[in-house]
Amino acid sequence: xxxxxxxxxxxxxxxxxxxxxxxxxxxxxxxxxxxxxxxxxxxxxxxxxxxxxxxxxxxxxxxxxxxxxxxxxxxxxxxxxxxxxxxxxxxxxxxxxxxxxxxxxxxxxxxxxxxxxxxxxxxxxxxxxxx
Numbered sequence: 001x002x003x004x005x006x007x008x009x010x011x012x013x014x015x016x017x018x019x020x021x022x023x024x025x026x027x028x029x030x031x032x033x034x035x036x037x038x039x040x041x042x043x044x045x046x047x048x049x050x051x052x053x054x055x056x057x058x059x060x061x062x063x064x065x066x067x068x069x070x071x072x073x074x075x076x077x078x079x080x081x082x083x084x085x086x087x088x089x090x091x092x093x094x095x096x097x098x099x100x101x102x103x104x105x106x107x108x109x110x111x112x113x114x115x116x117x118x119x120x121x122x123x124x125x126x127x128x129x130x131x
Contacts, residue, residue: 007049008074011060011067012115015039015052021113022050025093047076073110073118081123085109101125 028041037054097110
């Protein structure tokens with residue numbers, strides 16, 4: 001198997017709200033198609049593509065239609081994490097988990113989109129604790 005791209009599909013209540021959030025704050029652009037209850041988003045870098053689907057849409061199997069994107073953390077590895085946190089905060093995005101560094105060297109913070117999708121930014125640093 002050769003994987004040529006990655007896409008995450010998120011089932012949300014308000015596709016337009018999530019689409020605005022991802023395009024306004026996270027640099028995504030509408031990809032090939034968008035329709036009522038559906039949007040396909042992409043970036044020009046290594047970020048995974050995102051498909052937003054409205055809850056209850058009939059294109060999903062019956063047992064998946066009413067699920068909501070929960071228990072999922074959409075994580076992006078980035079550089080300049082302090083700058084990104086400050087930029088998002090200045091844009092009015094609520095930082096739901098402030099920037100912190102874990103003993104193993106992971107620096108991270110989290111935000112949520114209007115539908116409650118958790119988005120985590122991660123930057124790897126030299127661990128500050130004992131080896």
